[in-house]
Amino acid sequence: MKKIEAIIRKSKFEDVKKALYEVGIDWFSYWDITGLGKSTADQVVRGQVFHSHYIQRHMLSIVVRDQNVDKTVNAIMKAARTGEMGDGKIFVSDIEATYRIRTGESGPDALFNHEHELEEK
Amino acid sequence: MKKIEAIIRKSKFEDVKKALYEVGIDWFSYWDITGLGKSTADQVVRGQVFHSHYIQRHMLSIVVRDQNVDKTVNAIMKAARTGEMGDGKIFVSDIEATYRIRTGESGPDALFNHEHELEEK
Amino acid sequence: MKKIEAIIRKSKFEDVKKALYEVGIDWFSYWDITGLGKSTADQVVRGQVFHSHYIQRHMLSIVVRDQNVDKTVNAIMKAARTGEMGDGKIFVSDIEATYRIRTGESGPDALFNHEHELEEK
Amino acid sequence: MSFKLMWTTHKDIKMKKLSVAFFAFFTFLSFPLMAQGASAATAVVAPAINTGDTAWMIVATALVLLMTIPGLALFYGGLVRRKNILNVLMQCFIITAVISIEWVACGYSLAFGSSKGVLAPFIGGFHWAFLHGIHINDLSPYFISHSQPSGKFVNGVPVMIGTIPHIVFILFQMMFAVITPALIIGAFAERIKFKGFLIFSLLWALFIYNPVAHWVWSSDGWLAKLGALDFAGGTVVHINAGIAALVMAIMLKKRRDYEGHAIPPHNIPFVAIGAALLWFGWFGFNAGSGLAADGLAASAFLATHIATAAAAFTWAMLDWIIGKKPTLVGVATGAVAGLVAITPAAGFVDVVGAMVIGVMVSLVCFFMVAYVKPRLGYDDTLDAFGVHGMGGILGALLTGLFATPAIQAAYSGAFYGNPHQFVVQLLAVSATIVYSGVGTFILFVIVNKLFGLRATEQQEALGLDESMHGEAAYTTFD
Amino acid sequence: MSFKLMWTTHKDIKMKKLSVAFFAFFTFLSFPLMAQGASAATAVVAPAINTGDTAWMIVATALVLLMTIPGLALFYGGLVRRKNILNVLMQCFIITAVISIEWVACGYSLAFGSSKGVLAPFIGGFHWAFLHGIHINDLSPYFISHSQPSGKFVNGVPVMIGTIPHIVFILFQMMFAVITPALIIGAFAERIKFKGFLIFSLLWALFIYNPVAHWVWSSDGWLAKLGALDFAGGTVVHINAGIAALVMAIMLKKRRDYEGHAIPPHNIPFVAIGAALLWFGWFGFNAGSGLAADGLAASAFLATHIATAAAAFTWAMLDWIIGKKPTLVGVATGAVAGLVAITPAAGFVDVVGAMVIGVMVSLVCFFMVAYVKPRLGYDDTLDAFGVHGMGGILGALLTGLFATPAIQAAYSGAFYGNPHQFVVQLLAVSATIVYSGVGTFILFVIVNKLFGLRATEQQEALGLDESMHGEAAYTTFD
């Protein structure tokens, strides 16, 4: 299993959500993060333009079975792209074990609902 | 060392906290995340029932020495379970290095207070 | 590539930011987390001293190429240290793949701006 | 009800009315009771400002401003998503600024001034534009329960005049003109272009609000002459805005991520603060609409408070029974619905009437919002129509039933032997619905054509705060 | 102090009192000074509304409502955890709705009406139920410093009457009846069932608040007859609610995660807004309690403001010296403590008395909250007892010391040669403590038995917002 972490623009969130549903990702988690860098975004306060180093972004975190990594990454990549600086990054890392709290199931099984998966097939 | 990330219900947070203390986990970090999925939770606004895809959860992040992984996972699993859909997930991944900022110690040593550990024994 | 996650005091954030810029880290992300432990911080509400188990911290997340891990860790370690309990921890883990959403580049290349890197040299 | 009490009660007395001064036998009789111990009847005294009435009306004016900013702004702002709150607040602020200027420029003159010929019953003229000819010590030509002889006589009959400065009346009415377009915001929140919104609101105030206010509240207005009762603006403010809201909600189409599901409010404490400030400020709105600090003000205050309490409680019970749990958003919504419904009735009904109106409005609005709206599928974001439109209609009609002569002797509803009043109310409501509906539709088409009203998909997804104003409500750092 | 000034000062004149009208030699003498230039003494004039007094009292009434929503609601709501704020706001809103209705239904009649026989000193009757028989132009039978001849005579002595509409008095008192049970919320916040809470509050208003208000403020009340001084509700409101708070805190037991540690406020800016609105609204509460816009109102305003300023500053200094740093929560708490303590005294003490009361209340309440509470170990979540109970007791007693004839000639405290007053105050305080304590205990047992009062462990951990109302105060998305 792999963990896919994506840092995306807030404005692309709806698009990414849709794209993920389309490739069959049922569940993911996200939270607000602040990106901080040398580059800046312009902001105007009381007529005074200032350059903010702080940029608000969403962090998405999705754990998927190995076979789903590529389609997930691709879905995010396509949906989150504007082509301008600041579109964000995707990081993939390894997950050694996964447990579903409700049932205690572990391993890749914990990641999907059997019933659901079957339905989709 | 392993990192244990658990997505749990807010309502089970107190229970999980207690359970972790009991198995000797002194410190952990958590933050608010939003879980987003095809399933929904019902919410009523002005008498109109609507199905929200957004669910508020806590993300717990705990880095432990290898020997402690199982008891930590078990503790969370037991304490966070309600048996109903939405109890959440636990993910375990590998941590290559750990440093304690205060002392500069690195490796598993950075994870516990010697004094403390000794006391407990 | 490695992911460096650091839990630091809010008060040391400005120092850490500066230190990271100095060693050439252009971008990083952070968010608010709550640290929870057996140790406590004192707080006074209406004259009544109470010991809070909850401590507000920043979580920094930086993905760097392997050759930059040490200098990044050192920079954080030095800048975030006060020497008192609660300075926080740094965790290093492995990242298998990285993608830059804007361009679709993958691998270590996704982590820096070529133009930028060249300039600096 | 017209703000000029006299002619509606003495329609039989044929006399040439001055545009804004009044013959007042009846008021004259009650004068000693009102004037603070003045021996008015015996000596000729110059008409004077009553400082008590003026003190109350200055405060009432400020209270009505408070209803819009920050009251309504927070009530609406807390209900939208985090990415759209500033847009809502901004709309409330800019409306306050722009409509206030419009009001002194020409709005007051159009609404409360007089014109000649066939237009007279429908719209005022420009003689008071920029408050031309209105002096600092002029007394208000409009009054309700408290007046005094102006010292002038027409055909030997003393002409009555109000007890507060004319400027105070202008200011008080200004705040009504401000809040009415602000109410419409609820219908198109989260998806409107700021520029189009601004132009639309200004035109709406000019071409919809001013005439309707003239119809109902000016002494020349045709609905006033028919005897339509609207104590504090059920027709002029709430039905008017509510219908405009419905038209806008339909014409602007749904939010792109609406999909038949409501979206949870991002900051419910703000909703509660807003509702509380609306409740508080509404005492200025309703108890101030008698233009005096007297028993009628007290009675209107009582009716307002009790109707609101009953409506809030009723909504909580409905939530509890139907929605499983009583919610704060529900109680706040119920309170606002109660305030809306009692508005036209506040100066005509007793405490029992108020209680019934409060209970009924929550039943009706709950039903609208929870059942009718989802079925019909229009996206009235914050239920501006469901609460203000429906609440206003209900209140206006119930006024025709519950108005009791125990409060103002001259006005009775169907339940007190005057079924005619209900018919008049029905007519006033219908006229307002038609005019506001058609007018808003036309304005929508024009403004949409020329300036564009609907935000783009990108703007909507990003949130209007960022896309329209370049600001974020809350920072997540530091 | 009774709202009927006369009989307490003329106890020696034996005369049959009408239930709510007053003989008033003394007031009569001061009348020309009050009536605005009226030549009252010479001609018989019908008693009239004083528009100035009425203007002020209408506003004061609205201000007291503002104290509960959103003032107290935010003050308490900011102090609890994020998961419980809506529950607190909801409690304040629903109390406002329910108690307002209870008040017109029977509360006012029970508290300020009269009954016959042995019950008369303890509770009123039902003659004013649903405000039966109270007309729009009736004048208030209750007054303090400003009255006028009613035109009626009893045994040749003119009967005095107030200068504001009776309805205004009813509304003003209604807001007191609303805020009192709302104050108790602080004691059981974060752990009470909503249904039980609602029933408890209603019963408490009926069976505890109404009688105590009758004792102290009705002309028939036994404490009023004894001459107990309570200008704006130190006994009736604050001690009453404070003692109920203590009983509830003890009976409901501690929050499950309390463990002897306080929990930091989740939104201190809300605490500050709440405290500021309480301060603002309290001018209506205290300066309005003279029922007129006169020198007494001004003096009460001054005493209120100075006591509050002194208490806020003192608490900041205590924080600084003992707790190391001056805190905003401390200053806000101090301000509220000052407001509480000056409440019974506001119309009796001068600026120096007010300052001393302000300093002392912060010393006492700080000590209570910081030392006594943790030692005793009851869980008074937001210090409703520590601040309102203790502050009210202290204020009531200090009124018996600092009341000076320079403010109201008829009333002096021990420091001005009338030690008897202190004894009376002590008696009034004790009676209220016993009645409120025992009564609350009984109500607790009954309601707990029949409906349940304590939230379950699961509900408490999840937060009452979610478990009782199905809502979350703030969303974290969008």
Add this chain to the structure above:
Amino acid sequence: MSFKLMWTTHKDIKMKKLSVAFFAFFTFLSFPLMAQGASAATAVVAPAINTGDTAWMIVATALVLLMTIPGLALFYGGLVRRKNILNVLMQCFIITAVISIEWVACGYSLAFGSSKGVLAPFIGGFHWAFLHGIHINDLSPYFISHSQPSGKFVNGVPVMIGTIPHIVFILFQMMFAVITPALIIGAFAERIKFKGFLIFSLLWALFIYNPVAHWVWSSDGWLAKLGALDFAGGTVVHINAGIAALVMAIMLKKRRDYEGHAIPPHNIPFVAIGAALLWFGWFGFNAGSGLAADGLAASAFLATHIATAAAAFTWAMLDWIIGKKPTLVGVATGAVAGLVAITPAAGFVDVVGAMVIGVMVSLVCFFMVAYVKPRLGYDDTLDAFGVHGMGGILGALLTGLFATPAIQAAYSGAFYGNPHQFVVQLLAVSATIVYSGVGTFILFVIVNKLFGLRATEQQEALGLDESMHGEAAYTTFD
């Protein structure tokens, strides 16, 4: 303008003035118009409180308090970073507490009392310290448009007196004394030590505010005698505070992370609530400054509202044109700038004058804040100088141009044939700038030496909430 109307208009009549009572031919003539039907001219009546004026002034006083807490507190608090909001709120609360006490202790006496000899035009004495000798029923010796014969005569000329209690005037002025040092907070937010701040503010109130108030508003003040016009505090409050702000901003140096970049506001809805409450409360400030509920109050209300609306709208347009998008922070800032600029003019200009003042102040302040400040590089955190200082100066000067006899017959500006007035205004502005600038500089040096004013690097980085008060505004848990 002095609060004592008379002597400025009758400078030619040489007469010995009583320190705080007035000869008033002119007022006398207008008396019947004002007194509510009183037959004052014929019979000798004791001077009486006018309950209407008193009602309004009590409310106005409360409104001005609301401006500081929570109005200004939220306006400033929302603009700073999350880690500093409590510090700003705390500063507003503690100033409210401390300056209120200072005011009764000696401030009022120094500002509005009289002294003997050469000091008389510059500062009052201590005769009213702790309000010594001021009784509950005393009438205000200060008045503007509404007065009455006091019953005393000097040289056969009746001495006039106000219509509200003296205590009300003291309280109303107290709230001005409170808000003025609070305005300065904007300049040094995010980097000052709390202790030093507290001592500085107290000394500033004593040594800067009190004298300047005496100059402009006391009957003895030298600027009042020159005929300087300042209706509600443009000079005394806004220029005074604005200049002090500039000096503090420069002396305290920049925030360590300022680096020429502004920092985005952490909670813009709070900014909006604050601005709305300032707007609301400012009606008390300006319309209350006539000390009566009359036509002048109405006119001042109108001017205030229209100038504010015009300024808010103008700023939005500037933002739109220059900054690309209209912002809520911009509209709120514009509104405050408009309120500031109209303050000295509110009782002297008509609606057109008000509109022009509103437009101009936004042009000037926008230019200051967006262009001048960044160029000059001082760190006026929240633009206390840019908005209050510049707005106050502009308003004071424009008063000298736009004052029209149509509002108060005795006062005209340059555009109405009295260019002299502009010169007087220029002089008053200059004198205030010099005194406030030099005085603040001296106080800074002293307090900085003795107690320290600048927060340490560590304190600043951590945030003043944590480092000065040990509190966090918002929790992120539960």
